[in-house]
Amino acid sequence: MTKTHNDPDKCIACTSCVAYCPVSAATRKYAGPKMMGPALERFRGVDPNTEFSLEYCSNCKNCDISCPSGVPVSTLNMLAKAKLYKTKRHTLLDWLMSHSDQLSKLASPIALLSNFGMANPITKWILKQIGVTDTMSLPAYANRTFIRQFRALKQQSSPNKVVFFSGCYINYYEPDIGMDLVAVLQHNGYEVIVPEGLDCCGSPLVGKGYLDEAMDKGRTNIAALKPWFDQGIPVITCCTSCGLMLKMEYQELMDLEHMEQLAEHTYDASEFLVGLQDQGKLNTHFGALSGRYLYHAPCHLRAQGIGRPSLELLRQIPGIEVEDADAGCCGQSGTYGFQVATHDIAMTIGEPVFQRFREYAPDAIVSDCSGCRMQIAQATGFPAVHPLTLLRRAYDAARKPGA
Numbered sequence: 039m040t041k042t043h044n045d046p047d048k049c050i051a052c053t054s055c056v057a058y059c060p061v062s063a064a065t066r067k068y069a070g071p072k073m074m075g076p077a078l079e080r081f082r083g084v085d086p087n088t089e090f091s092l093e094y095c096s097n098c099k100n101c102d103i104s105c106p107s108g109v110p111v112s113t114l115n116m117l118a119k120a121k122l123y124k125t126k127r128h129t130l131l132d133w134l135m136s137h138s139d140q141l142s143k144l145a146s147p148i149a150l151l152s153n154f155g156m157a158n159p160i161t162k163w164i165l166k167q168i169g170v171t172d173t174m175s176l177p178a179y180a181n182r183t184f185i186r187q188f189r190a191l192k193q194q195s196s197p198n199k200v201v202f203f204s205g206c207y208i209n210y211y212e213p214d215i216g217m218d219l220v221a222v223l224q225h226n227g228y229e230v231i232v233p234e235g236l237d238c239c240g241s242p243l244v245g246k247g248y249l250d251e252a253m254d255k256g257r258t259n260i261a262a263l264k265p266w267f268d269q270g271i272p273v274i275t276c277c278t279s280c281g282l283m284l285k286m287e288y289q290e291l292m293d294l295e296h297m298e299q300l301a302e303h304t305y306d307a308s309e310f311l312v313g314l315q316d317q318g319k320l321n322t323h324f325g326a327l328s329g330r331y332l333y334h335a336p337c338h339l340r341a342q343g344i345g346r347p348s349l350e351l352l353r354q355i356p357g358i359e360v361e362d363a364d365a366g367c368c369g370q371s372g373t374y375g376f377q378v379a380t381h382d383i384a385m386t387i388g389e390p391v392f393q394r395f396r397e398y399a400p401d402a403i404v405s406d407c408s409g410c411r412m413q414i415a416q417a418t419g420f421p422a423v424h425p426l427t428l429l430r431r432a433y434d435a436a437r438k439p440g441a
Contacts, residue, residue: 044114044290046076048107055101055111060367061094064386068094071101075111079118092119094380096371096387097245099282099341113290120249128247131169135373136246139238142179142210149179171381174416177211177408184213188232191220196229200310201266201273203259205280206238207408218430219276219307225433226314226321231271235262239283244291245372253292259284260296267303276307276426278338278407279372285342306339308347308406308425315351325435326357327428329401334363334391334414336407337371348406348425355432360404365394370413385417392417404428 055071101111145152162172240252275281284304288297314320369387403422411422
């Protein structure tokens with residue numbers, strides 16, 4: 039991959055991006071991707087009032103996915119937002135929504151106390167005054183981070199190795215998913231490496247206009263990963279937003295040394311496993327499970343252009359029924375659904391998805407994205423799992439006596 043050239047003049051004004059934009063369909067507060075992206079790119083710097091509705095872009099990437107001319111519309115919006123905040127002051131809400139990695143470093147060591155505090159009505163009231171909605175539960179910190187659990191794990195050594203970029207959410211909130219990934223890769227003869235020095239991918243910072251900080255994190259991550267991808271060792275993610283940053287957004291938004299090489303070696307976890315299957319190397323000795331599952335493909339996965347690899351894998355597990363929801367964007371888009379100003383919009387966007395799940399009534403929601411799982415689960419009441427969790431269960435079931 040090479041550096042992406044963000045050329046607004048490739049736009050042919052077909053309005054496909056407008057038709058596929060979930061925010062435009064949900065509210066008139068957003069001027070729309072064509073207007074805010076390629077159209078206004080020609081006038082930015084002339085009239086600051088042209089930026090009036092940038093805050094309503096959720097950076098879901100549906101405009102990019104739908105554009106027949108390959109214009110990275112959402113990228114133009116994020117670059118414009120970064121430029122806007124060179125002169126506009128960030129709010130406390132902006133900082134809180136974009137610096138969860140720093141907050142997590144402080145709160146995670148005292149997870150029990152932190153979780154109690156976040157659920158306290160007084161804390162919720164204070165956060166609402168800042169701009170955080172009180173109608174959606176914030177995620178709870180895990181008692182032990184993924185990094186702590188991983189360091190204590192004894193793996194089966196192997197000449198086949200992968201590097202795992204866990205990201206902030208897996209590390210602090212859902213470490214079990216990271217451990218599921220390690221187990222699945224061990225079942226396939228791979229040893230997992232987690233290098234020292236990795237940082238947040240930068241995605242939350244981009245969404246709030248802190249592009250310079252995101253670039254610093256990009257440089258840190260590339261420096262930590264370079265010794266490994268220089269050897270041809272794949273970099274694996276199981277967070278779709280992290281994967282999108284490492285594969286595409288570093289190149290679309292930044293100009294960082296060695297970012298093309300990183301992109302060439304980065305894979306979504308299920309994408310990597312399907313690649314093994316294509317080579318005849320995937321361990322397909324799955325034990326039988328049970329249940330009806332409905333799969334939701336995250337926008338940031340679809341933006342990578344790799345299809346639905348998790349669905350391909352899950353349909354090979356005997357005993358379960360897995361169907362593709364195929365109902366659009368869930369509305370959460372990172373921190374978009376947590377904010378008072380955009381929570382109702384997020385819920386309106388997600389309603390077709392929620393209705394699809396209510397009608398199907400699965401035993402569990404399946405999605406590769408933490409935000410999607412949380413949004414759909416809270417809206418519908420169904421439990422949610424990552425595809426890797428089901429794959430690990432299937433491998434474990436195959437090892438039981440009589441399987």
